[in-house]
Amino acid sequence: MSAIHRDDLTADETTRENARINLRLALEAYPLWVERVTCPDLKRSFLANCSAAVPYYRNLFNGTVQDLDRFPVIDRADHDDRRLEFISTAFEDPRSEFLRISTNGTFGRSLRVAWDLPSLFDLNHASYLRLSTVLPNLFSSLVRGEPSAFVISDSPRDLRTSVVMPALDGAILRRLTLGRDEATDAALVEHLRRARIALLHGKPSALLNLVELDSLHDGGGRIAPANVVCSGENLYADNRARIEAWFGCPVVDAYTASEAGLIAYECQHRGGMHVVTDHLTVEVAVSDESLSPTGTGQLLITNALNWRHAFVRYRIGDRATVTSGECGCGHDGQTIVAMPGRERATYWDGSTSITAEEINTVIEATDPPVKQYQVAPGEDHQIVISWVGEPGGDTARTSTALAAALRERFPGSRFGLSNVPAINLPGGKLRRFL
Ligand SMILES: [Zn+2]
Incomplete structure (x- = not known):
């Protein structure tokens, strides 16, 4: 059964059955997610699970290890070459095709990341809940049961799809795809001009494409989101200014990765991106031998939320400067203040x-x-x-x-x-x- 309507260039391209499965997974995952994020000793429990059930660490330690300092730095190449060794053997789910997401692949081979239910819920649902803390009018702009949050993709092969968001009061998150052809792009702009948009989310370059399409498209009106979030690419100051000027609202910059979900995001003070330290441990390789919670260098990520595919001291391939301290918003801890990512200096x-x-x-x-x-x-x-x-x-x-x-x-x-x-x-x- 397909839900494609030929006369509506913005309609979903995935089946209703697919949407039902995703909603069932989200509802099933929610209590498991609550249980995991409130686990009193999450980071140490996660490492114990790694040393017991993840083949690479089981072979390395031959016993329970809960101290992060004993875990080696793992490169992306290790995950590429020995992917299965980093996946827990204690996990089985017949719906695992719904629990896999691939990395972008622009900078090399794409890596298929496997998730368990709590971490998948965090990635697809709870990350928006976290972002809502810096988007003060998000919940008052969302409409229950209606598409009112939109993700813009510029990858023409990404399917247009809608997801019910239990964490966003049951509002619907729609992914729309730019760059297929002129008629579809025009229909998409019309659709967004008429929509109530509590949240518009995308890579800066995809949102800039949308700004350009909106500015060139006739028909009256313009796209008017209440909140804009960028992630997936460096947000350059000039591009941020263009996006903010056109949409008439501030942009919140977020750092996300397929291997770890939402890693850090800005608060209203714009003093950098605060790291989600509840379940993530961010370290900086300040030199070949030395790891530090602050400084400038390659970022290492440990994600204690995903117990299925282990990313421990994982060199994510981004350079950054990390500081630590209090912010006016209440955050007390690590902040990524410069994120040249993979850029040459x-x-x-x-x-x-x-x-x-x-x-x-x-x-x-x-x-x-x-x-x-x-x-x-x-x-x-x-x-x-x-x-x-x-x-x-x-x-x-x-x-x-x-x-x-x-x-x-x-x-x-x-x-x-x-x-x-x-x-x-x-x-x-x-x-x-x-
Ligand atoms: Zn802050």
Whole structure:
């Protein structure tokens, strides 16, 4: 049975049976989730479970270990090569196809993450409950039984689907997909202009696409969300300003990963992203040998909520700066204050080093403006900048202005400029500095 309506380009593409299974799983998971998040010694219990039921750790320790310091750092490659060794043998569920989510795969092979019910509930439902604490009018804007929270995907193969959200007072969360074709995009903009949107969530690049479609689409009105949350990519200051200006509401930046769910998110004070330390342990590899709760380096994540697929001291592949302390919002603990993620910090032009920030400053000030860009080291110390112009913009003038601004700011450095139709593949993660 299919729920696809050919005359409605925004209707669901998954079956009603699928929606029923997801709702049943959520209702079944909820009490188990409560039990797990209120477990008095969750982190140590989780590690004990790892050493007893996860083959990699069972073989390593040969006994119960509850002390995180004894666990080794695990690289992504270890999970790629020996995935099954990190999955608990104590877990069996015939519906496991509903309990698997793959990582994005933009930066390498995609990893299939297996979840148990409490951690899946946390990922799909409770993460919005956590975010609601920094979205003060979220619950007053949600409508029970109605689609009033929307996730925007720019991966054309993602199916449009609706999920009943028990944690959001029974409101419906709809995932809509951009970039299939013009007619579907236009129908989606119309649909969102008419909808009551308590929450709009997506990667910054997907939301920027939506802003552009909304600004170019006739028919009156504009998309008016009460709250906007970004995750899945770095949120650059200029892109944040564009999204906030168009939608007329502040953006909350969140750090999520398929391996760990919601890791950190901003509060109203915008002093960085507070780490969800109830069940996550974040460590920083400040040098090859030394791990620390604060500092700058590669992030290691331990997720005590997922007892099925163990991520312990897992090198997630992102660089960040972590601090610790109190915030005006009441948070007392770790905060991620800088999240360059997988971005390059500097470029070498053959005689001097240029920071990504310096290049960004020049490009941001270029007039006519550049919509999107990417910087990469080229042959013979050339610095290559691929850029996308504003829709309807004057490509030749933009190119001349950009070249002149770079020459003036960095005399002696060689830049290669390339006007391209798009920076990343549909559904991929946007990165500015390679
Ligand atoms: Zn705060």
